[in-house]
Amino acid sequence: MAGIVAGLLACAPIVRAQSLPRVVSLNVCTDQLLLLLAGPGQITGVTPLARDCWNAVLCEQARQVPVLRPTAENVVASHPDVVLGGTYTAAVAIQAAREQGARVIVLPPARALADIPDQIMVVANAIGARSRGRTLAGDFARRLASLSAAPGPTDPTAAIYAANGFVTHAGSLPDDVLAHAGLRNYATVMDRQASARFSMELLIAHPPDLLVLDRSGQGTSLAQSMLDHPALKQAFAGPHRLDLPSRLWLCGLPQTLDSVALLHAARDRLGTVR
Structure with missing residues (x-):
């Protein structure tokens, strides 16, 4: 019996964990959401602005990942599974990504603090980081509640x-x-x-x-x-x-x-x- 079981196990297919998608970001805001959420080796490229400390709070972290200028040629050459972009940026590169078959996520600018947890989860779900996204979104909501002041007509x-x-x-x-x-x-x-x-x-x-x-x-x-x-x-x-x-x-x-x-x-x- 032990021999039969061993034989069946030897013939059974090996189930491997699905690899995380390779991700490119074409916008400084999605750059930083990606840096917060991505796993090791998952980032194929972020924009050069991600390393500019005047525009990006995660500029030092961005130095540890590849930089990719947001052009159609660069996107096609990098063969990403997921491409993140903004509503008003890199339209040609985003179209090239779609034509190549990548999953494209386009985020509008956040207009209110309430938009931020939703955008965290959109990116987290797209790149396979749902658990990390939930943690970040939950932490954000709790800190916002602790900081917020009740508005009044006599506020400065x-x-x-x-x-x-x-x-x-x-x-x-x-x-x-x-x-x-x-x-x-x-x-x-x-x-x-x-x-x-x-x-x-x-x-x-x-x-x-x-x-x-x-x-x-x-x-x-x-x-x-x-x-x-x-x-x-x-x-x-x-x-x-x-x-x-x-x-x-x-x-x-x-x-x-x-x-x-x-x-x-x-x-x-x-x-x-x-």
């Missing part, structure tokens, strides 16, 4: 001010971050929805309680250097000024909650001087 105002005087209006991820930190968006309060830029003169004449400098570079350009104009420094000193790197809310990531924490602390500091 905060203006998000970027290079060239661009401001952030309602309907964006940074706007939602402000709300969860207990701050009102100055651009909305001023009712200038048609204007994408505010002059320094307007800010100084009608100042918000907090000026949030949204830095996306080293300040070597004229566009960036205006954020350090002496008039702004004088008008918004001490607790009325906060430097916040744009990488913290450029993409919807678990690390986006760091911006909520920083703004919440800035709001608390305002309470001691208002």
Whole structure:
């Protein structure tokens, strides 16, 4: 009998664990979701922006994986099983991936903090990392609940001010971050929805309680250097000024909650001087 059993076992097919899909990312935001979720050796390529620490919070981690410029030729040559991209980027490369037979996942920009757990799970399910995705999404939800402030009509105002005087209006991820930190968006309060830029003169004449400098570079350009104009420094000193790197809310990531924490602390500091 033992011999018969041994013979049957020898003839039985060997069941191997299914290998994880090879994944390429064509967008700096999907780059970082992929870096958070992928298993060893699963990443075939991320974009060069993933290694730019002004735009990506996981820039150091990105140095450990291959970089792939988001072109159709590179996508075809890399033979990925899954391709991740954004709504407004690398359209030709995404089409080439579809024609090659890869599974293509296109994520829109996160417009609110509530979008982030859903996007984590979309990527996690696509690359075979459902368990890791559930853990990240659950941790995010718990931390968000602990950080969020109840909005009120007397909350301090905060203006998000970027290079060239661009401001952030309602309907964006940074706007939602402000709300969860207990701050009102100055651009909305001023009712200038048609204007994408505010002059320094307007800010100084009608100042918000907090000026949030949204830095996306080293300040070597004229566009960036205006954020350090002496008039702004004088008008918004001490607790009325906060430097916040744009990488913290450029993409919807678990690390986006760091911006909520920083703004919440800035709001608390305002309470001691208002």
